[in-house]
Amino acid sequence: MNLVSLQNWLDNAAFAVLFVTMLIYWVGAAFPQLRYLPALGTAGMAIANLCMATLLGARWIEAGYFPLSNLYESLFFLAWGITTIHFLAENNSRSRLVGVATAPVAMAIVAFATLTLPSQMQNSEPLVPALKSNWLMMHVSVMMLSYSALMVGSLLAIAFLIVTRGANIELRGSSVGTGGYRLHRSTDLATSKVANFSQYNSNGNTAVLNLPTTEAITETLSPQRLNLAETLDNISYRIIGLGFPLLTIGIIAGGVWANEAWGSYWSWDPKETWALITWLVFAAYLHSRITRGWQGRSPAILASAGFVVVWVCYLGVNLLGKGLHSYGWFF
Numbered sequence: 001m002n003l004v005s006l007q008n009w010l011d012n013a014a015f016a017v018l019f020v021t022m023l024i025y026w027v028g029a030a031f032p033q034l035r036y037l038p039a040l041g042t043a044g045m046a047i048a049n050l051c052m053a054t055l056l057g058a059r060w061i062e063a064g065y066f067p068l069s070n071l072y073e074s075l076f077f078l079a080w081g082i083t084t085i086h087f088l089a090e091n092n093s094r095s096r097l098v099g100v101a102t103a104p105v106a107m108a109i110v111a112f113a114t115l116t117l118p119s120q121m122q123n124s125e126p127l128v129p130a131l132k133s134n135w136l137m138m139h140v141s142v143m144m145l146s147y148s149a150l151m152v153g154s155l156l157a158i159a160f161l162i163v164t165r166g167a168n169i170e171l172r173g174s175s176v177g178t179g180g181y182r183l184h185r186s187t188d189l190a191t192s193k194v195a196n197f198s199q200y201n202s203n204g205n206t207a208v209l210n211l212p213t214t215e216a217i218t219e220t221l222s223p224q225r226l227n228l229a230e231t232l233d234n235i236s237y238r239i240i241g242l243g244f245p246l247l248t249i250g251i252i253a254g255g256v257w258a259n260e261a262w263g264s265y266w267s268w269d270p271k272e273t274w275a276l277i278t279w280l281v282f283a284a285y286l287h288s289r290i291t292r293g294w295q296g297r298s299p300a301i302l303a304s305a306g307f308v309v310v311w312v313c314y315l316g317v318n319l320l321g322k323g324l325h326s327y328g329w330f331f
Contacts, residue, residue: 003059003062006055006058014048014051014110018048018106019107021041021044021103021107022099022104024037029097029100037096041103042087045102045106048083049083049084066137067124068137068140068141068144069124069131069136075109075112075117076110076113077141078109078148078314079109079113081144081149082109083102083106085102085152085242086099089156093235094231095231097159097163098235101155102152105155133257138257139254140250142250143246143250143251143254146243146244147243147310149239150243150247152243153235153239153240154307156232156236157232157233157240157299160229160233160296161297161300163228163229163232164225164229233296236300237289240282240285240306243282244286247279254272274312274313275313278306281305282303284302285302288302
């Protein structure tokens with residue numbers, strides 16, 4: 001079997017397995033009494049991960065260079081990284097909701113690479129001169145792994161917002177992995193609920209329902225949902241905490257490579273600018289949690305915004321086809 005046939009078989013197999021795995025995780029979340037589904041979902045992610053690793057390894061052996069020279073290889077490396085980080089998050093959280101968030105994203109990435117990109121963009125080609133460097137593996141691989149970790153962490157933050165329905169939940173000590181939680185509501189909510197309970201009695205006088213305690217007007221979440229929210233918040237924080245130093249190392253390595261190739265550490269290329277924006281967004285997230293003590297909804301919203309910023313940095317700027325990083329992508 002030649003490389004093209006093996007590639008076609010592996011990328012289609014990865015897509016099919018991820019699609020089935022996504023359905024397994026979704027059905028398992030909808031019907032938690034089916035306790036065998038999480039194991040099937042984990043097995044599916046492992047098979048897809050192995051298919052993508054084999055594909056990248058085969059291209060590495062065939063082409064003789066690390067498989068990160070074009071968009072096709074980059075997308076598969078990103079999907080492989082997401083499935084790898086998925087295992088780390090799932091093992092630590094022991095929650096099937098991790099796969100509910102990560103499986104569709106990995107499947108969509110593989111589908112885009114396999115079904116959307118033209119065949120000429122999927123073929124291995126000789127490296128352009130600028131990429132003939134050992135920095136290709138050291139810089140690009142670290143950046144892609146950081147994108148994978150930051151995306152998974154952001155996805156878990158989005159899942160946290162969905163599970164809590166956007167409620168302002170304070171997770172005590174969640175930044176270090178312990179603690180409880182409270183659900184806070186503003187005094188305005190108490191006032192509005194008192195007004196809503198106001199009604200007229202038979203004598204035409206206004207009667208107001210007595211609400212002696214705050215708990216009487218506080219909307220609460222179930223203990224299971226609160227436990228899940230705490231877990232998602234903790235794991236999201238830890239995964240982003242892993243991705244951020246990788247991003248930092250990748251940016252530094254890229255600056256050293258840029259100085260070697262172009263004689264300048266930083267040129268404000270669109271890719272460099274958005275990498276800096278990505279770094280600042282997640283630096284703000286970690287600063288808000290570690291220094292400012294933010295918990296729950298506010299940092300989750302910031303991490304959710306970071307998910308969009310990562311995609312703009314990774315793929316959006318390449319749609320423009322401008323700058324020093326445009327080769328080997330779209331234009």
